Amino acid sequence: MKPQEYQELVKENSPPRPLLRNTLWAFFVGGIISALGQVVLDVAQGAERTKAEAAAVTLAVMIFVGTVLTAFGIYDELAEKGGAGAAIPITGFANTVTAAAMEFRREGFLLGMAAKMFVIAGPVIVFGILSGFLVALAKALILGLF
Amino acid sequence: MASNRIGSQTVTFSKGPRITSSYTIVGPMEGKGPYALDFDQILPDDVLGQKTPEKTERLMLEMAIEKTLQQKGTKLEDLQFLIAGDLMNQIISSTFAARTYSAPYLGIYGACSTFAQALGLGAVLLQGDFAEQVLIGTASHYQTAERQFRYPIELNVQHIASNHHTVTGAAAAILGFADQGPRITHATFGHVVDMGIKDALDMGSAMAPAAFATLTQHLKDTDRSLEDYDIVLTGDLGKQGRKMLRLLLTKEDYAGLDRLQDGGSQIYGDGQKTGAGGSGTACIAVMTLGYGLNLLKSAKAQRILVVATGALQSTVSVSQGESIPCIAHAIALEA
Numbered sequence: 152m153k154p155q156e157y158q159e160l161v162k163e164n165s166p167p168r169p170l171l172r173n174t175l176w177a178f179f180v181g182g183i184i185s186a187l188g189q190v191v192l193d194v195a196q197g198a199e200r201t202k203a204e205a206a207a208v209t210l211a212v213m214i215f216v217g218t219v220l221t222a223f224g225i226y227d228e229l230a231e232k233g234g235a236g237a238a239i240p241i242t243g244f245a246n247t248v249t250a251a252a253m254e255f256r257r258e259g260f261l262l263g264m265a266a267k268m269f270v271i272a273g274p275v276i277v278f279g280i281l282s283g284f285l286v287a288l289a290k291a292l293i294l295g296l297f
Numbered sequence: 298m299a300s301n302r303i304g305s306q307t308v309t310f311s312k313g314p315r316i317t318s319s320y321t322i323v324g325p326m327e328g329k330g331p332y333a334l335d336f337d338q339i340l341p342d343d344v345l346g347q348k349t350p351e352k353t354e355r356l357m358l359e360m361a362i363e364k365t366l367q368q369k370g371t372k373l374e375d376l377q378f379l380i381a382g383d384l385m386n387q388i389i390s391s392t393f394a395a396r397t398y399s400a401p402y403l404g405i406y407g408a409c410s411t412f413a414q415a416l417g418l419g420a421v422l423l424q425g426d427f428a429e430q431v432l433i434g435t436a437s438h439y440q441t442a443e444r445q446f447r448y449p450i451e452l453n454v455q456h457i458a459s460n461h462h463t464v465t466g467a468a469a470a471i472l473g474f475a476d477q478g479p480r481i482t483h484a485t486f487g488h489v490v491d492m493g494i495k496d497a498l499d500m501g502s503a504m505a506p507a508a509f510a511t512l513t514q515h516l517k518d519t520d521r522s523l524e525d526y527d528i529v530l531t532g533d534l535g536k537q538g539r540k541m542l543r544l545l546l547t548k549e550d551y552a553g554l555d556r557l558q559d560g561g562s563q564i565y566g567d568g569q570k571t572g573a574g575g576s577g578t579a580c581i582a583v584m585t586l587g588y589g590l591n592l593l594k595s596a597k598a599q600r601i602l603v604v605a606t607g608a609l610q611s612t613v614s615v616s617q618g619e620s621i622p623c624i625a626h627a628i629a630l631e632a
Contacts, residue, residue: 152492152548154491154492157492157493157494157506158492158493160541161499161502161541164540164544165459165499165537166457166458166459168457173455221451226451226453227450227452227453227454229453230454230455231455231456234455237453246451246452246453247452250448250449250450250451250452253449253450254444254449254450254451257348271448271449271452
């Protein structure tokens, strides 16, 4: 059998991914996390002076929640069900950093945990900054700020 | 042609080397699976008081070796070789465990086929009169493999149906000449097969053609059929790989597919949520030395063929977009 024939055979016989179930779970889990964020935001808006300050507090609280859930080994279980619903909110970002930090702690404090903490979150930061820069540049050009 | 060879890939052992003693250790999760009674020891936890899972893996291997030596009171001086391997980079678990023992050490790597490779090489050394007793061993741990080959344990990843779950466990055996113990009659060492599968999350599909190549070559070399074996125990193909192997065999009109069993697919129960099933060097090792040997000892089987498969990728080769080369070694055991 030629490799290509075999690859076709594998494709035909791979287990289907439960798309509908996964999507519903992602919607449900992502929705719960987002709703929780909304509650925190509403509370914060009562306490903080500006909207930006309230948003900052909300992010900090959600990152804390994501970190704690990761530390107790709950977040990966949540993601097993929720998929992207658990990965996309900022709690998911907190999870990638915390999970890597926990994992590489054994390789030392400096060269292990500190150096490898952003191993998975790194691309998010790089492209987050890059896209932020590009959008800002586009805005400046369109509004004729130069 | 060399007198101990038949066909193109098979070696025969006329002197009748045997597995004289063996010991299997599994983690708590494997101990909750359907083959719990076949293993010699089920660990209460997968940490064993160690600071890192790498240390735990090494300790499990040392425990398995120690217990195997104790079975018949074998002394270290009586062993001419220690052959061991594992999944870690530079096979550190085996090498670090081996520094405890003064026997000449041969470290090998064949991914999840390592155990069969050790078994075959050990029998070759015995048949060739290079040794009277050879110790073989291997170990793997879910957390060490997960961390090396996949992601941090606590990361938000969703596992898919073709995913494997690395078995936490260790196994060791002494091969030698004695009156009792299962006889190693043939070994068919496989060649590397690469069908261009690149998905490291579906190792079963990648490995099935290697299992097919070695299995069919073994049957051809020995002029046997699947039905000549009570059980053909493939290693770590998992549910997806097992399906692919059956498809390949069916396409070529092989009979006796009911003899096929798969260590990876069977080591966990359906309710254990382990995707396609078990993998890791310990998987086929504990299934062979636990389940397989018990069948032979209790005369429920007379003849078993173990076909252990291994996916030989590295994290570097996968991230560089290379396909997964695979291998399988077949060992025939008789009561």
